[in-house]
Amino acid sequence: MRIVLDLQGCQSVSRLRGIGRYSLALAKAIVRNAGNHEVWIALNDLFPGTVEGIRASFEGLLPDERIVVYSLPRFSVYQGDSDWRNVAAVFIREHAIAELEPDLVHISSLFEGYVDESISSVKTFDQDTLVAVTLYDLIPFLNPEKYLTDVGFKKHYYSKIEALKRADLLLAISGYCGEEAVRELGIAQERIANISSAVSENFVIHALTDVERRALHGRYGITRPFVMTTGIVEPRKNLEGLIVAYAKLPSKLRKQHQLFMVCQATEINRTKLFDLAAENGLAQDDLVLSGYVNDADLVALYQSCELFVFPSLHEGFGLPALEAMACGAAVIGSAATSIPEVIGRDDAMFNPLDLKQMADMMQRGLSDNEYRQSLLANAAVQVPKFSWDATGRRALDAFEKAMAAHGRRDRPIGIDAALALPTAPDAIADSRFSALSSAESRYRKLVTALTTLNLPVSDADLIASADVIASNQRTGRMPQLLVDVSVLCEIDAKSGIQRVTRAIARKLLELPPSGWEVRLVRLDRSVMVYRYANKFMHEFNLGPRGVSDEDDWVDSAQGDVFLGLDLVADCVPAAEGWFAAQRRRGIKVYFIVYDLLPVAQPEWFPGFIAAVFPPWLTTLSTVADGLICISRAVADDLRAWLDANGSERLRDLKLGYFHLGADIENSQPSIGLPDNSAEVLTALRSRPTFVMVGTVEPRKGHLQAFAAFEQLWTENVDVNLVIVGKAGWGVDDLVKRLEAHVDQNERFFWLQGISDEYLEKIYEVSSCLLAASLGEGFGLPLIEAAQKGLPIIARDIPVFREVAGDHVFFFTGNHANDLASAIKAWVVLQKEGREPASTGMPWMTWQESTEQLERVMFEAEWYGRWINSLPAAAKP
Template sequence: MRIVLDLQGCQSVSRLRGIGRYSMALAKAIVRNARGHEAWIVLNDLFPDTVESIRHAFSDLMPVERIAVFSLPPLNLYRGVDDWRTRAAEMIREHAIAELEPDLVHVSSLFEGYVDNSVTSIKALYPEVLTAVTLYDLIPYLNPDKYLVDGGFKQHYMGKIAGLKRADVLLGISAYCGEEAASELRIPREKITNISSAVSDAFRPIEFSESERAAVLRKFNIRRPFVMTTGIVEPRKNLDGLIVAYSRLPAELRKRYQLFMVCQATESNSAKLYELAKSNGLSRDDLVLAGYVSDKDLIALYNLCHLFVFPSLHEGFGLPALEAMACGAAVIGSGTTSIPEVIQRKDALFDPLNLPEMTTMMKRALDERAFWDLLRSNAIERASEFSWDATGKRALEAFEKAHAAHGSAVAEKRADEAQSHYGQLLDALGNINLPVTEADFLSSAHAIAANQRVGRVPQLFVDVSVLCEHDAKSGIQRVTRSILLHLLKSPPAGWQVRPVRLDRSAKEYRYANAFWRTLHTGDAPVDEADEWLDTQQGDIFLGLDLVADWVPLVEQWFVRQRRRGVKIHFVVYDLLPVMHPDWFPEVIALCFPPWLKTLSHVSDGLIGISRAVADDLRVWLDTNPADRQRELKLGYFHLGADIDSSQPSKGIPADAPETLRKLRSKPTVLMVGTVEPRKGHVQAIAAFEKLWSDGLDVNLVIVGKAGWGLDEFAKKLEQHPEMNRHLFWLQGASDEFLAQIYQASTVLLTASNGEGFGLPLIEAAQKGLPIITRELPVFREVAGEYAYYFDGASAEALADAVQAWLAANAAGQVPSSAGMPWLTWAESADRIKAVLLGENWSHVVPGRDFHM
């Protein structure tokens, strides 16, 4: 079966309460025990801040691709059932889930959505879809005078009751809960399964040091041993009754203990509770109220309390009592509804409306050590009988039973109706006989389009934002163009490759259709215009072009896409502007840190152009940890080196024959790369000036444009006395001319102090040209044993290395570059595909710990 779990109960405010904890734990238990079934999770995009935490919570249990986010039109709070957009949203949600072709849909929390953006329904659009619901209680239904006084909420709640009756499977969280549904709602008992409940393994006895204990108590202003309870401030939780019963304890007991309530009370509710305590003779210090308490603190408080009292009048299960027992607390509680199923001991149960009886039992638990010891031993033993895995298995058995009875009929219908679902949705929306606006139609249309899955081919978006505006024919643009061309010619099986560009004015991405047509490769785009991206879960964004100055400004676009389930990956060419900002213009040095920070926050994976870059990323992330919950994957690939396949530049200058003759006339050392601080030209010129002064007849030829930061040095080069005698600076050499320069040279020198890859090494090796290179990790990675290495930053160190190499070359003892391995651009593109789609990552940076 394909089981789809609607986990909106973990997105709404319920995530902070018992329903959220129950929904999360049950979903995990179902996924853990799926026994060959395929579990999916669906989430509501109107709760954007919860998506990442839920994905993180399931990261070790299921593929992230099976956690889908459906889109809905924005909703108004306190909306009634007579609101067109609300009715439409229910149908849009059902349609979005139907696009997943489920065998069964489970709704973790049905009754929400009146005061938040939850949207749930049962068979509002597709009655053939098997649907299961968790039922926690029927308290509002059974107590309408207390809970259904608001007319709008009453309509909302009773609509959910009607939906509950249409469900195929009802999962009761206790036997009492299921019996209430059968007797009060006339739901057939064969549809009801008692799956019970349990608590997280985190709820367990913990030994605290004296300092740890003191820190917890100080945090909550607890000064004495304490009697504890938890529950929101509402009549059925009976907090008033507990305060009164506690006030009737003997004075000497009250002096020894405090009453501590975790109740998330509002300011007005707190005032009322303190006033009640005061009117019953309690001092302000006798009662302590706490608002929201994290699970970590709650577990500590359960462990440290002397007695836990659960005085509730009506519970679907009574999870707080079980949580406290699992932590080893002595627990007493109401003998009503489902609570006896949890506590089980009759001598630990009281009538919650009989306050003297509650007082007597508290006094006995506080006064009689033997009774208190019995309660504590019972707690651990009884709590061990509850298991989330057992609860999950019961739920799965109920799903299997329902599917066995109806599954074949559903499967037959699915094949016939998959293509008609869209039409059904449109017809149903058209038949909603309620006032509607153009804005309602437009927002609904956007949501429907965003949810479309059937028949859709996943897309690999390749960022060409800089390339499509200006192709420099070299550097990063050469990489972007080469990889893109091969991805378009040979897309991953089952994928569509789409070039995309950043619309800087809107801070959104568009398809780069106009640019694609200029490439004359791959399938021509259908759309004429550069339309906005149509993204869906499972798509991949590859930040191949370097848009470092703009990516931080559009961070929220990437956050939204990742939330939708689009995987975000960036290629990182190097970290040099961060590691050595003095090597770069200020504008580059300033934009790289925020660019890297954004990448570490929004990406699923970062791909270096060498293992050395990936290692640098790892070090940077260790010292600049990302604020993220999910892991960040690191990988790398190597650049291609077949220039002919990357649209090489053409052109031979008129004086080329004479220049090449001079280079061939004596030993010639070639440097290829832009003349800028990090490339080592200053050291090289100083070294060769020393060699020339010593009488060595050797050429130095520099191929590369004048870059940033060396204006004075560039003037020195242009006016150098050895210019065009022993020194040659060729600033505008095309790829065609460079190939001839390689052939005329004796050895390649790469003196750069830092690189992301080292393409000149490979270009030299392709032509059989030996290599002298600086000892850098990336150069070792690229050239291995096929190069001669030097170290040191002085002119003397490099001059000695060149002289030693020339001597070794004359003796035939220098390393040959002829066997150096290298990739074609097609192979380079394949390596990227292997990382992106084959999960061929080299390292995983774990996310920060997050307890859900």
């Protein structure tokens, strides 16, 4: 059975109350105990701030792709059925959930939507799918003069009662609650299941030291042993009755104790309660009122109270009594509605309207130690009867019975599985066609329903509704891998990152991951929103792709993946809203991290780059699901940076790495040779030639290298130095030296902006690659040199060790003499045939590199995770 849990009760204002806690705990219990059933969760995108927390709550319990965020058009808070947008939102929500092809939908909180943008309905648009609703109580229905005084809310509430009656199944949180539904609403008993309730796993006995106890009591103004209760200030909670009953205790007993109420009273209500206490002879410090109490303190207060009293007149379940018992409190309570089911002991119950009886029972609980110990013993027996797993299993059992009662059987195979089968028997093929027909039928039904509403509607409302309907449609859609080429499609600087972006983008387009559509995308910097890079994609000349020639806005949906392949460090923070919206909707967001050098060594880079990198990394640590580095060394650096600077997260951040490819011919290489290429190549063949490849910039080690070769030439060591790379930043003085050097085009050659074709020929005539860089993300020139069998001298840094192993000659030191000595030592080894051979160095083609990247993204070959820095107490 495919079960969809509508968890708006964990998104609306109810998330801060008992309904939200119950909704989340029940959903988790259903997921834990689902067995062969397929559970999905549906969330409303009009509550964007709640989505990530709910996803975090189910991490490790439910695949993230099973948490669906449906889109709704914005609408005015409660306008009822007289407003087109409200009615449209009802239809669109039911259609969006129907797109998941559920067998049964469970609504955790039906009575939402009067003061916020919750939308809950039962069989308004989709009359076929079974609907179950949690029933907490009927208190407003039974007491309209107290709770339904607002005309608008009264209409809203009664409309929900009618919806409740249409539900196929009610999950009552207590036996009494179910009996009320039968008695007051005329709902058949067989449509109601008592699934009960339980306490959070936080509510258990913890050892309290004397110091902790004194600090706890001091925070809340408690100075003596105390009698405790919890409940908001409203008539049914009967707090006034408890105050009067407490005042009836013997004077000596009152002086030994305080009455402590966790009630979050307004200033007006505080005054009323204190006045009532004074009128009944209580001293100023006999009554202590508290506002909000966090769970940790609430557990400690339950545990340290002398007696917990629950005097409520009407409860759907009576959770505070069970919480107190679970924390080791002696509990007595009202013999009303569902409370006896919770406490489970007749001589611990009192008539909540008989204040003398309530006082007598409190006196016994405080004075009779044997009785008090028996209450504690009863709690130890009673509490284990209530567990969320048992409640979840009861809900699942009720779902199965509802399915059976309606003559429905579990589907033999999920529609997603059927669509994924490479070959399918006729029966499956028929089901595919049926599913597609069903989706088309649903869509046409929705359009008809919306266009025939006899209510005023604007063009803007119609456009907004069409947009969200499109985003909710799921059937027949192939997931997209959205590959960012924002910089490359504007200007190809032919630098290392552009070469990587071009090569991997090409390989992904040539051979997409199975079941995926690869689309190139670019950031529209005018609005910080992504467009398809269709025009640029056509430049790869890979044949027709069936996409527009225009760069339309990206149309993403749950299940898509965004890959930040290009480096757009200056704009990603400004586009954080777009990325956050994608993640809320279930699009996985991954970024490639090439290196952390601009934050580790900002002096090596122009001020602009050094300035944009820290906010870029901070944004990535906030909006990404995973960061994929181009080497293990970079991944280790990234983890260290995150430990020191990472953002607070509700879910762990996945960290991965892959290695770059090195087959230049498969990275769409540039071609062309300058007129003097033959003369240059002849000169390079004439003596041992050392080649450096990379932009001339501070971190590449050109300054040390050139000084080392000047020393060698002074010592009459007959060698060439070739620098392949454009002039970069921070090296103005070095550039002047290079351009004016006496050995220019004799023993020293500086080749700027050359093609990949020319670079290949330079490799062929060179004797050794010199990799003097002080820091790299990968070190692609080492691989390219090894492919040609070119020996290598490299600085001893972690990433070069990772890439090259024992296949290069390593040097250390930052002075010219250090490198000059290393070169002379290498020359001696080379003459003796003992220099390290690069030919055994492992390397990948760009196809293999791309496949390794795909395995990280799609087969979870992650290196590790960066653990959340958010304190556990702050997580849902």
